[in-house]
Amino acid sequence: MRVGSLQTSNRLRCHSAYLPGEQPKTQGSVIKLNTNENPYPPSSTLTDAILSEIPNLNLYPSPPSVALREEIAQLHALDPNQVIIGNGSDDILNLCVRTYADEKLKIGMFEPSYSLYEVLAGVQGSELIRIPFSDDQFSIEPEKVATCGANLFFLTSPHAPSGRLYSRKQLSLVAQKFSGLLVIDEAYADFASENAVSLLSDFDNVLITRTFSKSYSLAGLRVGYGLGPARVISELDKVREVYNLDRLAQAGALAALRDRKYFQECLEKVIEQRNLVASQFDDFGWLHITSSANFIFVQPKSSEEKVGPEVALSLFEYLAENNILVRYFPKHPQTSSFLRISIGKPSEMSILINSIKSWRQEKQQG
Amino acid sequence: MRVGSLQTSNRLRCHSAYLPGEQPKTQGSVIKLNTNENPYPPSSTLTDAILSEIPNLNLYPSPPSVALREEIAQLHALDPNQVIIGNGSDDILNLCVRTYADEKLKIGMFEPSYSLYEVLAGVQGSELIRIPFSDDQFSIEPEKVATCGANLFFLTSPHAPSGRLYSRKQLSLVAQKFSGLLVIDEAYADFASENAVSLLSDFDNVLITRTFSKSYSLAGLRVGYGLGPARVISELDKVREVYNLDRLAQAGALAALRDRKYFQECLEKVIEQRNLVASQFDDFGWLHITSSANFIFVQPKSSEEKVGPEVALSLFEYLAENNILVRYFPKHPQTSSFLRISIGKPSEMSILINSIKSWRQEKQQG
Numbered sequence: 199m200r201v202g203s204l205q206t207s208n209r210l211r212c213h214s215a216y217l218p219g220e221q222p223k224t225q226g227s228v229i230k231l232n233t234n235e236n237p238y239p240p241s242s243t244l245t246d247a248i249l250s251e252i253p254n255l256n257l258y259p260s261p262p263s264v265a266l267r268e269e270i271a272q273l274h275a276l277d278p279n280q281v282i283i284g285n286g287s288d289d290i291l292n293l294c295v296r297t298y299a300d301e302k303l304k305i306g307m308f309e310p311s312y313s314l315y316e317v318l319a320g321v322q323g324s325e326l327i328r329i330p331f332s333d334d335q336f337s338i339e340p341e342k343v344a345t346c347g348a349n350l351f352f353l354t355s356p357h358a359p360s361g362r363l364y365s366r367k368q369l370s371l372v373a374q375k376f377s378g379l380l381v382i383d384e385a386y387a388d389f390a391s392e393n394a395v396s397l398l399s400d401f402d403n404v405l406i407t408r409t410f411s412k413s414y415s416l417a418g419l420r421v422g423y424g425l426g427p428a429r430v431i432s433e434l435d436k437v438r439e440v441y442n443l444d445r446l447a448q449a450g451a452l453a454a455l456r457d458r459k460y461f462q463e464c465l466e467k468v469i470e471q472r473n474l475v476a477s478q479f480d481d482f483g484w485l486h487i488t489s490s491a492n493f494i495f496v497q498p499k500s501s502e503e504k505v506g507p508e509v510a511l512s513l514f515e516y517l518a519e520n521n522i523l524v525r526y527f528p529k530h531p532q533t534s535s536f537l538r539i540s541i542g543k544p545s546e547m548s549i550l551i552n553s554i555k556s557w558r559q560e561k562q563q564g
Numbered sequence: 565m566r567v568g569s570l571q572t573s574n575r576l577r578c579h580s581a582y583l584p585g586e587q588p589k590t591q592g593s594v595i596k597l598n599t600n601e602n603p604y605p606p607s608s609t610l611t612d613a614i615l616s617e618i619p620n621l622n623l624y625p626s627p628p629s630v631a632l633r634e635e636i637a638q639l640h641a642l643d644p645n646q647v648i649i650g651n652g653s654d655d656i657l658n659l660c661v662r663t664y665a666d667e668k669l670k671i672g673m674f675e676p677s678y679s680l681y682e683v684l685a686g687v688q689g690s691e692l693i694r695i696p697f698s699d700d701q702f703s704i705e706p707e708k709v710a711t712c713g714a715n716l717f718f719l720t721s722p723h724a725p726s727g728r729l730y731s732r733k734q735l736s737l738v739a740q741k742f743s744g745l746l747v748i749d750e751a752y753a754d755f756a757s758e759n760a761v762s763l764l765s766d767f768d769n770v771l772i773t774r775t776f777s778k779s780y781s782l783a784g785l786r787v788g789y790g791l792g793p794a795r796v797i798s799e800l801d802k803v804r805e806v807y808n809l810d811r812l813a814q815a816g817a818l819a820a821l822r823d824r825k826y827f828q829e830c831l832e833k834v835i836e837q838r839n840l841v842a843s844q845f846d847d848f849g850w851l852h853i854t855s856s857a858n859f860i861f862v863q864p865k866s867s868e869e870k871v872g873p874e875v876a877l878s879l880f881e882y883l884a885e886n887n888i889l890v891r892y893f894p895k896h897p898q899t900s901s902f903l904r905i906s907i908g909k910p911s912e913m914s915i916l917i918n919s920i921k922s923w924r925q926e927k928q929q930g
Contacts, residue, residue: 204745204769205715206799207666215802218627236622245618248812252611255816256602256781261584285651288805296687300573321662321803349571379570403570415622418811433572436581437687439654445784446614446812450621 209301209323216317219525229549231540232523234358234386234493236415236468238543240450241460247453251445259445262435266443266452270423273455274395279428282435285442287385287409287422291352292318293434294405294424298350298379299324306348308338310359310530312383315352334532336360336487338368344375351376355394356386359527359538361489363390366397373401379430381405385422386491388413388465389472395425402427412492413465414454421451468492472541478551482558493540498554501561507534516557522550575667575689582683585891595915597906598889600724600752600859602781602834604909606816607826613819617811625811628801632809632818636789639821640761645794648801651808653751653775653788657718658684659800660771660790664716664745665690672714674704676725676896678749681718700898702726702853704734710741717742721760722752725893725904727855729756732763739767745796747771751788752857754779754831755838761791768793771800778858779831780820787817834858838907844917848924859906864920867927873900882923888916 219233263283271278284290295318299305305319309328319326327346332339336357343351353372355364373380384406387393397404405426411417421443424434454461472489479486479496485505486496497505498513507528514526514537524540527533541547585599629649637644650656661684665671671685675694685692693712698705702723709717719738721730739746750772753759763770771792777783787809790800820827838855845852845862851871852862863871864879873894880892880903890906893899907913 203743204664204796205669206663207669209666210663210803213802215804216806218624218806221624221626230623233624235624238622239619240621244621245615248614248618249611251784252614253605255606255610255784256604257596258584258587258599258601258777258783259786260587285805285810286807288807292805297572297576298570300575300689303571303573323666377569411624417624417807418617418621420625420807420810430570436579437576438581439651439658440582440584441652441654441783441786444651444786444810444813446816447810450812 207323210321212323213317213320216314220523222523227521229522229542229546231542231546231550232525233417234412234491234540235417236412236464236492237541237546238415238464238467240415241454241457243453243457244450247449248446251449255445259441259443259448261440263443263448266448266455269452269455274425276398276425277428280398280425280431282424282431282438283443284422284424284438285447286411286420287383287407287424288314289442290407290422290424290434291315291381291383293437294350294379294381295319295322295324296437297433303349304347306343306346306351308353308357310527310533311352311354312358331532336362336532338364338372340368340371340375343372343380344377349378350381351378352381352383354383354385356390356490358386358491359493359525359533359536360487360495361386361491361493362487363392363490366392366394369394370397370400373397373404376403379403379405381407383407385409386412389469389492390490398425398427402429405430410451410454414451414461415464416451416454419447419450421447468541471544471547475539475541475547475551482554493538495536495538497536501558505535510535510537512561513537513554513557517550517553520553522553573689576687578689579683579686582680586889588889593887595888595908595912597908597912597916598891599783600778600857600906601783602778602830602858603907603912604781604830604833606781607820607823609819609823610816613815614812617815621811625807625809625814627806629809629814632814632821635818635821640791642764642791643794646764646791646797648790648797648804649809650788650790650804651813652777652786653749653773653790654680655808656773656788656790656800657681657747657749659803660716660745660747661685661688661690662803663799669715670713672709672712672717674702674719674723676893676899677718677720678724697898702728702898704730704738706734706737706741709738709746710743715744716747717744718747718749720749720751722756722856724752724857725859725891725899725902726853726861727752727857727859728853729758729856732758732760735760736763736766739763739770742769745769745771747773749773751775752778755835755858756856764791764793768795771796776817776820780817780827781830782817782820785813785816787813834907837910837913841905841907841913841917848920859904861902861904863902867924871901876901876903878927879903879920879923883916883919886919888919
């Protein structure tokens with residue numbers, strides 16, 4: 199393609215950039231429930247770990263993030279050569295695309311899902327196969343993955359934006375039937391009751407991705423990782439930018455990882471609020487998917503008991519006017535009558551619920 | 565390609581990973597002159613800037629690194645839309661490859677040069693055109709770039725590993741004759757007497773890359789940037805990982821950028837040592853390229869006045885035995901009888917020079 203006088207890669211013809219949730223310029227006045235960040239700051243142990251690295255910043259970091267890699271391996275009872283560290287788990291997803299997809303090797307995903315998969319396929323110039331969910335509960339059929347013709351499949355569990363968890367048994371069926379690389383994107387798995395890590399002992403075609411962004415309160419530090427067969431990790435490693443993770447990120451993530459107590463406390467607080475908000479939505483009589491993540495996907499109902507895109511948009515806009523940011527995905531019929539609301543602090547969630555109540559009342563009067 | 569039971573992209577058939585200079589495990593006992601790091605720690609203003617960002621790490625960073633981008637634009641008297649921030653300048657080089665190269669659009673470079681260009685071409689599955697230098701002084705002929713058939717050309721100035729600077733006039737000739745995107749990799753430009761930034765007012769096919777790794781003592785923080793026409797920047801931006809730079813890196817780079825006094829002091833100290841070491845090599849009667857970077861590319865001579873790969877390797881190994889790491893590139897005839905030595909602190913350079921003297925004496929006796 200010619201852009202001005204310069205020719206850009208033909209691979210980019212189907213590409214458009216990833217659109218992140220809004221990052222408000224004035225923090226503090228806004229309750230930010232739109233990008234699934236953890237409402238709590240990171241472990242206080244980060245400060246010392248980071249301070250001690252600052253004088254070394256003139257030196258390049260450890261290319262494979264050695265210390266962090268070993269600690270993560272230990273956490274999951276794996277070998278360090280089954281672990282790869284990324285500049286966010288997005289980095290790992292990108293490495294998968296660059297290694298296991300091209301103009302002939304296709305990428306598969308359930309739609310709707312994390313929209314980055316589509317962006318990465320677009321940059322690689324790879325065909326994207328979109329499999330619809332079997333029902334409005336976002337159920338999956340392993341057979342459809344097996345026969346879709348992809349060489350690389352992204353499966354989000356817990357699913358985004360619904361928060362639905364797929365059982366280890368279901369995922370195991372998918373891995374068994376699918377002949378390509380199955381990437382299980384477990385960005386939200388720490389908030390769930392089970393995860394797929396044990397599948398790594400049974401399958402040589404499964405890669406699991408994790409992130410420090412959500413459960414470790416480190417969205418601002420950009421650290422993620424992949425767990426998989428040594429052979430797959432080694433392939434990804436060849437494509438990885440050699441110094442992909444800076445010294446402060448390596449040190450900070452390691453400190454956060456080691457503070458298990460704080461990690462657990464934050465998890466529990468988020469899960470408690472998630473359950474409270476869920477039961478509040480139940481009281482409203484609002485449909486929501488049982489969430490295993492740090493957000494809730496809910497279908498707002500107007501006071502006339504109506505649901506639909508207009509109702510979702512109305513609440514979305516009402517909350518925004520009241521400085522509460524949530525996420526609305528208008529483009530897909532399975533998401534357009536829902537809102538995705540990240541779980542914040544108790545005070546934030548109670549303001550949210552009160553705002554929702556006001557919206558219901560105002561719409562009743564209006 | 566089948567690796568185990570999984571098929572990897574055919575694009576990777578010519579790819580092998582980038583091999584960085586050795587990162588010794590025990591720092592302190594080693595004099596590290598092998599990866600062109602700055603011997604001085606970063607500006608002391610980093611500490612406060614970074615500390616103040618730690619409590620915000622639960623929140624995603626600014627996707628385009630807004631504050632840093634504006635400050636860099638100001639530094640170079642450009643518009644912010646002419647600036648893109650990367651996770652190291654390697655990130656920007658990779659964006660160029662993904663945007664302006666593919667299986668049809670070729671990449672050009674002078675050989676030998678920064679070996680990452682080859683790695684990036686390999687991952688993209690693009691053909692790499694290698695243009696030899698006209699002479700052993702690493703002179704370039706603009707006409708050869710113009711007719712090489714590449715859509716994207718990487719030109720390193722000051723050149724690595726020689727340290728040779730190409731004049732603005734020469735680079736201007738290249739930009740004028742070449743119809744593709746000319747990327748001038750100015751990783752070392754802060755150590756040089758001139759740079760190519762003013763070319764941006766005359767050409768719409770020039771992109772300049774810079775890094776904080778060398779002149780700002782921030783190799784460990786992974787921050788680089790690109791300067792170019794707004795149209796090119798916007799194309800690269802579409803391919804950029806949306807949160808490519810973490811909060812601490814954004815804050816740290818901004819603090820380093822603002823401390824102009826410390827930046828100048830470190831530059832001057834490095835340049836002074838470079839000149840001292842250069843005149844020492846002159847005293848030895850050793851050939852070296854006049855360096856405009858923070859390293860010197862020198863051809864060691866044995867006491868019998870011999871030069872060649874055996875001599876270079878002999879000194880390389882002797883220095884390593886004495887805990888001094890320098891870089892040796894044995895694979896190319898224009899580099900195999902040279903060593904590339906990064907400029908360290910005065911104390912380190914004097915140990916280096918003494919070690920070289922001992923080597924000359926020992927070899928004389930031996």
